[in-house]
Amino acid sequence: MKHTQLGEFEELVLLIIGSLGDNAYSISIKEELKNHTQRNPSIGALHSSFNRLQEKGFLESYEGGATNKRGGRSKRFYKITAHGRKALDQSFELRASLYHTLPQLGLNNE
Amino acid sequence: MNNPEEYTPPKWADKFLEWYCHEDHLDILKGDVYELYEDRRENGSKLRADLYFWGDVITLCRPFAFKKQPIENTNTMAMLRNYFKITYRNLFRQKVYSFLNISGLAIGLACSILIFLYVSDELSYDRFHEKSERIYRVLERFESEGNGEHSASLPFPTGPTLQQEFPDQIAQSVRLFNFQSPTLALANKVADKAFNESRVFFADSTFLNVFDFELLVGNKETALDDPNTILITASMAKKYFPEEDPVGKNLELQGRQNLEVVGVFRDPPKNAHFQFDFIVSFSSLKQWYNGGYPGGWYWNPCWTYVVLNENVNPEQVEANFPDFVLKYFPDFVAEDIELELQPLTDIHLHSKLDYEIAANSNIQSVYIFGAIAFFVLFIAGINFINLSTARASKRAKEVGVRKSLGSSKSQLVSQYILESIFLTSLSMVIALIIVGLALPYFNALTDKSIGLAFLFQPVAISGLLGITLLVGLLSGFYPAFVLSNFNATLVLKNAHLKTSGLTFRKILVTLQFAVSVSLIIGTIVAINQLQLLQNKDLGFDQENILMIPVIRSPMGEHYETFKSAALQSPHIKSITAVEEIVGAKHQVNNYRFEGMEKSKPFAHFNLRHDFTKTFDIPMVAGRDYDRNVQTDDSLALVVNETMVKSMGWGTPQEAVGKRFYYRNELRGRVIGVVKDYNVVSKHHPISPFVLALNARPGAFNLFIKYVAVKVDNNLETSIADLNTAWTAVLPSMPFDYFFLDDRLNDSYQSEKQLSSVTVIFSGLTILVACLGLFGLATFSVEQRTKEIGVRKVLGISTPQLLVLLSKEFLGLIAIAFVIAIPLSYLLAQNWLNGFSYRVDIEVWPYLVAGLMTFVVAFLTVAYHSLRASTINPVETLKCE
Numbered sequence: 001m002k003h004t005q006l007g008e009f010e011e012l013v014l015l016i017i018g019s020l021g022d023n024a025y026s027i028s029i030k031e032e033l034k035n036h037t038q039r040n041p042s043i044g045a046l047h048s049s050f051n052r053l054q055e056k057g058f059l060e061s062y063e064g065g066a067t068n069k070r071g072g073r074s075k076r077f078y079k080i081t082a083h084g085r086k087a088l089d090q091s092f093e094l095r096a097s098l099y100h101t102l103p104q105l106g107l108n109n110e
Numbered sequence: 111m112n113n114p115e116e117y118t119p120p121k122w123a124d125k126f127l128e129w130y131c132h133e134d135h136l137d138i139l140k141g142d143v144y145e146l147y148e149d150r151r152e153n154g155s156k157l158r159a160d161l162y163f164w165g166d167v168i169t170l171c172r173p174f175a176f177k178k179q180p181i182e183n184t185n186t187m188a189m190l191r192n193y194f195k196i197t198y199r200n201l202f203r204q205k206v207y208s209f210l211n212i213s214g215l216a217i218g219l220a221c222s223i224l225i226f227l228y229v230s231d232e233l234s235y236d237r238f239h240e241k242s243e244r245i246y247r248v249l250e251r252f253e254s255e256g257n258g259e260h261s262a263s264l265p266f267p268t269g270p271t272l273q274q275e276f277p278d279q280i281a282q283s284v285r286l287f288n289f290q291s292p293t294l295a296l297a298n299k300v301a302d303k304a305f306n307e308s309r310v311f312f313a314d315s316t317f318l319n320v321f322d323f324e325l326l327v328g329n330k331e332t333a334l335d336d337p338n339t340i341l342i343t344a345s346m347a348k349k350y351f352p353e354e355d356p357v358g359k360n361l362e363l364q365g366r367q368n369l370e371v372v373g374v375f376r377d378p379p380k381n382a383h384f385q386f387d388f389i390v391s392f393s394s395l396k397q398w399y400n401g402g403y404p405g406g407w408y409w410n411p412c413w414t415y416v417v418l419n420e421n422v423n424p425e426q427v428e429a430n431f432p433d434f435v436l437k438y439f440p441d442f443v444a445e446d447i448e449l450e451l452q453p454l455t456d457i458h459l460h461s462k463l464d465y466e467i468a469a470n471s472n473i474q475s476v477y478i479f480g481a482i483a484f485f486v487l488f489i490a491g492i493n494f495i496n497l498s499t500a501r502a503s504k505r506a507k508e509v510g511v512r513k514s515l516g517s518s519k520s521q522l523v524s525q526y527i528l529e530s531i532f533l534t535s536l537s538m539v540i541a542l543i544i545v546g547l548a549l550p551y552f553n554a555l556t557d558k559s560i561g562l563a564f565l566f567q568p569v570a571i572s573g574l575l576g577i578t579l580l581v582g583l584l585s586g587f588y589p590a591f592v593l594s595n596f597n598a599t600l601v602l603k604n605a606h607l608k609t610s611g612l613t614f615r616k617i618l619v620t621l622q623f624a625v626s627v628s629l630i631i632g633t634i635v636a637i638n639q640l641q642l643l644q645n646k647d648l649g650f651d652q653e654n655i656l657m658i659p660v661i662r663s664p665m666g667e668h669y670e671t672f673k674s675a676a677l678q679s680p681h682i683k684s685i686t687a688v689e690e691i692v693g694a695k696h697q698v699n700n701y702r703f704e705g706m707e708k709s710k711p712f713a714h715f716n717l718r719h720d721f722t723k724t725f726d727i728p729m730v731a732g733r734d735y736d737r738n739v740q741t742d743d744s745l746a747l748v749v750n751e752t753m754v755k756s757m758g759w760g761t762p763q764e765a766v767g768k769r770f771y772y773r774n775e776l777r778g779r780v781i782g783v784v785k786d787y788n789v790v791s792k793h794h795p796i797s798p799f800v801l802a803l804n805a806r807p808g809a810f811n812l813f814i815k816y817v818a819v820k821v822d823n824n825l826e827t828s829i830a831d832l833n834t835a836w837t838a839v840l841p842s843m844p845f846d847y848f849f850l851d852d853r854l855n856d857s858y859q860s861e862k863q864l865s866s867v868t869v870i871f872s873g874l875t876i877l878v879a880c881l882g883l884f885g886l887a888t889f890s891v892e893q894r895t896k897e898i899g900v901r902k903v904l905g906i907s908t909p910q911l912l913v914l915l916s917k918e919f920l921g922l923i924a925i926a927f928v929i930a931i932p933l934s935y936l937l938a939q940n941w942l943n944g945f946s947y948r949v950d951i952e953v954w955p956y957l958v959a960g961l962m963t964f965v966v967a968f969l970t971v972a973y974h975s976l977r978a979s980t981i982n983p984v985e986t987l988k989c990e
Binding site: 069075 | 137138139140143144145146148149165166168169170171172173174175
């Protein structure tokens, strides 16, 4: 199951792509990441992450939406695949189930 | 919204992105960075945006975006991979060939690497001193009409006086001295550890300035300044002072002098021409010579080294020596004395003088080893070429297919050269493993301590790579061209190929065997010569003789008591005392016999009564020294036969009674003549020789160094009896002895090494040559399977088949033998000329070598012929 493993950064990227819906392309993803996490990943880091996620089959992409700002060049939009969604679910379940096993530190100590 | 054309990102960054980025990604990525650039320009300065743009372009510079996807997609790489695959498949398809090919070359390479290590170690002697190029040893040639000595050591005052006389030329001098004694006794009284040590030297305080031996503890500048101080090596520190700090402790020398340890040497490197364990300050000697140094210019016991000033030629210095000799040396010898300078770095390989500190190696062995290394590599290289060309025709189809698919000639050439370089590299790796495994044994054989470290130096690494490449290229070159020249259509039509390169292969095989035969002959001659040298018949008895070092011991006063006590034992046959090891060394003294104008130097040595009895040397005329004749000690001499001849005294009987000058009066007489025996090793001819009786107890300080004892075969008991007698007179001295025949054998160490190394390496050479022959024979039989099939159907017998298949190779070997005869004769003649006792070159080594090669080669070929004769013709003829 090597390929279904999600890195922390990859998981974030995947989640953001999902939340952005139809407007998920490099710059918007970069902005969202910055807003939510105060991280400012380089455009190179993002692209190589997209690439990896595509290779793992968690993402698919299509081109379109050329703007003037880009000198008339099109954008590459990303969408989560079903496989990607499943990986996110699994990751969430794992975290949630582990989280519930934590002792209720705060309450007991008071 | 602003016009996007207003914002132009940095041109070079843009170009850089276009340069590296794959076109599939370019549009998207460029769009991204442009968009980011716009945003930044709208919210900030141009500089900032430009810098960020650069940053973005650089961070995008990642593998996924590259134009060139991993090189595996390109044609060249694919071809290279294919070449390797083919190499690999061929390697395993023809296992026997591959094994012969690679192992032969690996053995060849391993031999030459080992020899290279040996040679470079030999050449490295004494070069680790910073001043090694300026250090010279002073030599004394003291000869008259060929008698006398060429000495490596000089009189005490020479060094300092030279320095005093020529301060412009000579910067420093240092003397080494060891009483000319084979061993000196040292003792740590506190720990009760006493040993006889052979590597003890007294040295001037300049020792540490002239030579660069490293002190672990102690002050380099002052270490040897004070009397009664000693420096010891780390291993001696361990031996005498285990688990304590040696500095400040005392060692007692010869039971007479207390020396304080003031420093510890790192164990000195083995590639120095003299090896030491202890260095005693020179001023400590004064105690032994009534407060001064022996001042005479006749006795020459000090090895003297000088450091010349920068830019001073040794010739310039030597030009002053004749006058120096006249000024200082005593008149009666000055005329016969010449001083010389010998470069320090020449000593190990070029020096064979009298009184060397230790036996040196010689340059001839280096040449011989070098030649052997070259031959082994040569033969291994030839094998490689031969086997590859022979295999070439097997791969004709491959070449045909490649050619018809459009492979150019240059591609084919590079393929085969690459393949051969690959195989050579593989052999080199195996060779290095062999070297690593064999090095300890090789070191034991050659008495060296060569480490692998040398191979990791840049020079050696580049040398190894160079050799790999060279052998690979050379041996790949010929097959590559033969193969690439095949005609594709003919090859693919299965037409009969001309057995290409056959003549070339034949010439190479002939050469190989010529070299092998020469090596065998050379080895036999070397072994013969060694046997002659080691021949026990030296003219005196060397069996069961114990030598006990006694110089500077109180033995002088107790000699007669010891002798009569020891002779009580029935196992002890005879006892005498001598100055030097009989059969290894002599001294020189001036004598003036009747009819001579003035005294001349003669080889001589001092001894006590019963010398001829102990060593079983027959008297030819006259009598031996007699205990009952008091004047024998001064007024009588015994000489050898050569002396009688060279003085023109006629018969030995006539020589008895010849007179000589004693204290300037013609009072002494020759009383006896002994039969000639080998006074020194058989490297030298027997010279005129005087045996002088010296019965004074004081002689044990200088003129008598050993007590020699002849015992019977009951060695253990006799040694025990001797020990008892020894302890009775000298309870405080360690009883130490060696056997004469063992020591004499050591004189031929260098020849022994040479012959064992040649035996091993010429054996390997022949092995490698046979591997090659084996491969070729395999090949030739395979080529002719159909022919053999047809012949068998027609009823050929096995012996006939044997003749058919082997005559080709055996003919070549016969030619090789003819070539080898003059070659080896010249080489052997040349080597033997260096010996005064030498074997004649006889016919039988040639016959043996020829027969040996012939038999080995025949067996190799015969194996294949016999295999071929068992082939079922149906098998070989049924296809097609």
